[in-house]
Amino acid sequence: MVTNGDVGILERELRTSRQMFKAAFHAAATGKAIVAVTGICEEVNAPFAAVLGYAPGELAGMHFADFTHPHDIRADLHLFDEVMRGERDSYQMEKRYLHKDGSIVHVLLTATVVREEDGTPIRFISEVVDLTERMEARQALQEVNVRLQRQVVTDHLTGLYNRRGFEEALSGPLGHSASLLLIDLDHFKHINDRLGHKAGDMVLAEVGRRLPLQIREGDFVARVGGDEFGIIMHHADRLLAEKTAARIVKQLGTVYEVDGAFAHIGASVGVSCTEEGDISLRELVCRADEALYAAKRAGRSRWQLAA
Numbered sequence: 001m002v003t004n005g006d007v008g009i010l011e012r013e014l015r016t017s018r019q020m021f022k023a024a025f026h027a028a029a030t031g032k033a034i035v036a037v038t039g040i041c042e043e044v045n046a047p048f049a050a051v052l053g054y055a056p057g058e059l060a061g062m063h064f065a066d067f068t069h070p071h072d073i074r075a076d077l078h079l080f081d082e083v084m085r086g087e088r089d090s091y092q093m094e095k096r097y098l099h100k101d102g103s104i105v106h107v108l109l110t111a112t113v114v115r116e117e118d119g120t121p122i123r124f125i126s127e128v129v130d131l132t133e134r135m136e137a138r139q140a141l142q143e144v145n146v147r148l149q150r151q152v153v154t155d156h157l158t159g160l161y162n163r164r165g166f167e168e169a170l171s172g173p174l175g176h177s178a179s180l181l182l183i184d185l186d187h188f189k190h191i192n193d194r195l196g197h198k199a200g201d202m203v204l205a206e207v208g209r210r211l212p213l214q215i216r217e218g219d220f221v222a223r224v225g226g227d228e229f230g231i232i233m234h235h236a237d238r239l240l241a242e243k244t245a246a247r248i249v250k251q252l253g254t255v256y257e258v259d260g261a262f263a264h265i266g267a268s269v270g271v272s273c274t275e276e277g278d279i280s281l282r283e284l285v286c287r288a289d290e291a292l293y294a295a296k297r298a299g300r301s302r303w304q305l306a307a
Contacts, residue, residue: 158208
């Protein structure tokens with residue numbers, strides 16, 4: 001038999017339990033929210049509101065979809081519905097919220113359902129951890145890694161890819177058609193002998209500036225040796241390769257100004273191409289190399305198509 005005294009004790013214990021929960025809820029360092037089964041926020045603590053740039057009272061009455069990034073709503077609602085169907089009692093996901101100022105906030109959301117004894121969902125307790133700084137740090141690290149990887153395959157004098165980068169490009173797919181150009185500067189040694197190695201470096205740097213201007217965006221250009229360069233052109237037929245080679249011979253053959261002095265060099269170019277994709281890039285290199293030396297034997301400052 002339950003007496004009035006027993007009821008009073010139970011009521012006091014219930015009030016104490018509610019007060020303890022409320023105190024813990026609002027004192028928590030992480031963001032917490034009580035969400036109705038309709039998805040409406042009933043109560044949020046200050047850290048949760050701070051993540052989104054709102055006052056706690058402003059979020060009460062808002063549906064969580066109102067401040068969820070549009071691209072993340074479907075995934076969140078899918079997990080939410082699985083809880084409502086009794087397939088799970090909680091879920092966790094990385095998602096994006098929309099800050100009050102419109103910026104994106106990355107969070108780790110953990111949502112746990114509170115059920116009646118018969119299993120009927122009555123509330124969700126949501127907890128969020130702000131991942132924005134972690135995501136920014138991760139992105140910064142990825143950018144550093146990209147820069148380091150780029151440095152490994154970059155020729156620091158010209159800013160072009162180096163031989164390692166060229167070799168890596170050669171290991172890639174050929175595609176339907178490709179052309180390859182190998183370029184060797186004519187009489188470059190005379191620059192070093194007459195004006196010094198510093199002047200030679202300045203000429204090479206200028207070649208590194210001129211070469212990319214003669215090719216299409218997406219074509220691959222590298223300094224593969226001292227005064228040797230290579231260009232890989234995917235989806236480029238013989239006519240396009242020949243026109244490109246002719247431009248390179250002309251542009252690299254113009255005068256270079258070096259510390260007030262004027263230097264003149266030429267460029268010999270070997271061209272190999274396939275419009276059928278039936279040979280490898282490395283075979284194209286061999287053919288282009290043979291064509292390059294044929295151009296040099298024919299008098300230099302010219303281009304030669306591989307036989």
